[in-house]
Amino acid sequence: MGLWARRTRACSKRRPGSSKCDSQFFHAGLVAATFLILLGLSLLYLPDPLALEPATAAPEVTLLIWTHPFGRKRPLPDCLVRYGVDGCVLTDDPRAYASADGVLVHHRDVVGGNAELPPEVGRPSGQKWIWLNYESPSHTPSLWRLEGRFNLTMSYRTDSDIFLPYGYLVLKHGSGQLLSEPSRTSRPGFVAWVVSNWVDSQARVAFYYQLSQYIQVDVFGRAGRSIPEGSGSVVQLVKHYHFYLALENSQHRDYITEKLWNAVLAGAVPVVLGPSRKNYERFLPPEAFIHVDDFPSVKALARYLAELRRDPARLQGHLRWRTGYGLRQPTFWGEHYCTACRVLRKNLGHTQVVHNLTGWFES
Known part of the structure; x- marks a missing residue:
C-alpha cells in the first residue's frame, strides 16, 4: 500500500x-532511476509472458477450463492460430477431466459458489490444477479454503508461475x-x-x-x-x-x-x-x-x-x-488460457504443490 x-x-x-x-x-x-533497455527484452525489468519456447518434442497437452470466469462462457481459441502457441488443446467439457493434463480454475467462481472444485476422486496422476485470479488481495476472499490444492498459480503478479499482466510495453x-x-x-x-x-x-x-x-x-x-x-x-x-x-x-x-x-x-x-x-x-x-x-x-x-x-x-x-x-494488452480470457497451456506443456513431468497460497498472494 x-x-x-x-x-x-x-x-x-x-x-x-x-x-x-x-x-x-x-x-x-x-525516485531517480537510470532507465536501461536491453535489446530484445519485451518488458521493462519483467519476465516476458509471451516469449515462445524453442520447438521441442514435448507431447501435445489438454487444458480443461473448469470454470469460465464469472460464469460468462466464451468460445475457446485455437492457440496456434491466434497466439502462436503450439501443442495445446483447450476444452471446457468436464468429461475430459479424467484425461486432461491440466485444469484451470477461476478463484471467484469456486469461492463464490458458482462451481465446485474438481473432484479428487479420479484425478489423473500428474494432472496440474492451475489457480487463476486477476482480482487484488482485497477482493480475493477465502484463500484458506484452497491451501494445498493447486500446483500452479496464474495472475498479474510477476512472481506467479504463469505471469500475464493487464498490459505491458x-x-x-x-x-x-x-x-x-x-x-x-x-x-x-x-x-x-x-x-x-x-x-x-x-x-x-x-x-x-x-x-x-x-x-x-x-x-x-x-x-x-x-x-x-x-x-x-x-x-x-x-x-x-x-x-x-x-x-x-x-x-x-x-x-x-x-x-x-x-x-x-x-x-x-x-x-x-x-x-x-x-x-x-x-x-x-x-x-x-x-x-x-x-x-x-x-x-x-x-x-x-x-x-x-x-x-x-x-x-x-x-x-x-x-x-x-x-x-x-492481453485479451481476456482466451490469451490467458493459451499462455497457461504453454506453461503447462513446458512443466510436464514436474510435480509441485502451492502450500501457502494465502501467504504468497497477500504478501
Whole structure:
C-alpha cells in the first residue's frame, strides 16, 4: 500500500480538503532511476509472458477450463492460430477431466459458489490444477479454503508461475499497438476519471474528493456522467484529456490494471494511485506517469498538473518516451488460457504443490 493510501485511511472521516488532513500527505520522493533497455527484452525489468519456447518434442497437452470466469462462457481459441502457441488443446467439457493434463480454475467462481472444485476422486496422476485470479488481495476472499490444492498459480503478479499482466510495453519493432508522441492541441479537457464502482471507504474516492477541491475533474461512468455517444470506448474519451486518473480500487504489489493502460493508449498522462512508484517503474519509464506519492500534498499535485497544462514543453517531458514503444494488452480470457497451456506443456513431468497460497498472494 502506498504512502498516500496509508495516510488517507486516517483522514477518511474528515472533511476532504481540510488543511489538517491535507498536511499529512508527506513527500514520498521522486525516485531517480537510470532507465536501461536491453535489446530484445519485451518488458521493462519483467519476465516476458509471451516469449515462445524453442520447438521441442514435448507431447501435445489438454487444458480443461473448469470454470469460465464469472460464469460468462466464451468460445475457446485455437492457440496456434491466434497466439502462436503450439501443442495445446483447450476444452471446457468436464468429461475430459479424467484425461486432461491440466485444469484451470477461476478463484471467484469456486469461492463464490458458482462451481465446485474438481473432484479428487479420479484425478489423473500428474494432472496440474492451475489457480487463476486477476482480482487484488482485497477482493480475493477465502484463500484458506484452497491451501494445498493447486500446483500452479496464474495472475498479474510477476512472481506467479504463469505471469500475464493487464498490459505491458514492447519495443517499437515488437508486436503491439504502436505508441506515438500525441498532439496536445486536440485535447480541450484537463483531468478525467472513469469509475464504475464508487465506494466511499476506498482511498481513490478520498483522493478524488481532495483533488477536486483544487482543480476540475470530469467524472464518467456509472458513478459520474455517461460516456458521450460516439466515444466508442474509454480510450476514445480519454483522448480528449491531458491527464487521466488511473486509480486502483486497492493498493497491492503488481496490481496495475487496464486503468493505467487505457491512459497510455489514449496518449494522456496517467496520474496513478496503486502500488509504489518503484513497482510502477517495472512496467513503465519513470517519466511516463505521475504518482500521487511524488508530492507532499494533494494541493501540490493539483498545482503541478495545472502548471503542466500551461506549459506544453514541460508536459511533453512526460510523453516523449512513447516513440520507442508499443503496447500489448492481453485479451481476456482466451490469451490467458493459451499462455497457461504453454506453461503447462513446458512443466510436464514436474510435480509441485502451492502450500501457502494465502501467504504468497497477500504478501
